[in-house]
Every structure is written in structure tokens, then in C-alpha cells.
Amino acid sequence: MFRWTDDRFVKARSYSETVWKPALVAAGVIPAPDKDPRKRSRYATSRKEELHQLRHYYASVMLAGGVSVKELAEYLGHADPGFTLRVYAHMMPGSYDRARRAIDDRLFRPHRVSYGTGTEQ
Known part of the structure; x- marks a missing residue:
């Protein structure tokens, strides 16, 4: 590479x-x-200072950025996405955080008003 x-x-x-x-x-x-x-x-x-840590950093950045485990497995050269999931599952964004963000985005987004119809969106 x-x-x-x-x-x-x-x-x-x-x-x-x-x-x-x-x-x-x-x-x-x-x-x-x-x-x-x-x-x-x-x-x-x-082990904390070895070059291999860059690989783990890369994986954590990819997962935090929304890359799927299947894609990450391919990028890392893992034949089995299950292996990738077992190694990196602890680095994946938590479902509670994703759920909280989803509801916050829906409930606390600015309201848009459609003029002429009398309705809010």
C-alpha cells in the first residue's frame, strides 16, 4: 500500500x-x-506505542464516521466481518447516543413555517 x-x-x-x-x-x-x-x-x-496502534486508530475513526463493519473488514483485510466486529465493537458509537441524537434532531430542530397554508413543518 x-x-x-x-x-x-x-x-x-x-x-x-x-x-x-x-x-x-x-x-x-x-x-x-x-x-x-x-x-x-x-x-x-x-504495545501502546507500536505502529499497530495506527490501525486501531484508523478503525475507530472509520466506525465513528459511520463506515459499516462489513466495509471496515474489507479495508482492514479481514476475511470475516464477525472478527472485525469482535475486535472493534467497543469502539462503535453507542446505540443510546445515536437514539438520543435522532430524537434531539427531530424535537429541537428549528420549526419552519409555510406561509399561506397556516401550517408548521
């Missing part, structure tokens, strides 16, 4: 180590890396 400037596909691990984690260090989210015995940089991260 994403490519480097030399037209090679971006590999998640490579991107994470060369772009994502250095950006987190620069933002002060994680500490600067330590060097391992082979002098390679090793970042101290937990």
Missing part, C-alpha cells in the same frame, strides 16, 4: 524502526534508544 521513494514497498518493521520510533523519541513519547551488544539501536516501547 505504501512505497518508499525508490518505489519499494514499505515493510512495517523497517518503517517502525526508521521513522515511527524516532518520531516518538522526538515527540518525547518514548526514551531515546539504547544500544545492544551488536551496537544496534533498541527502543523501549510497549
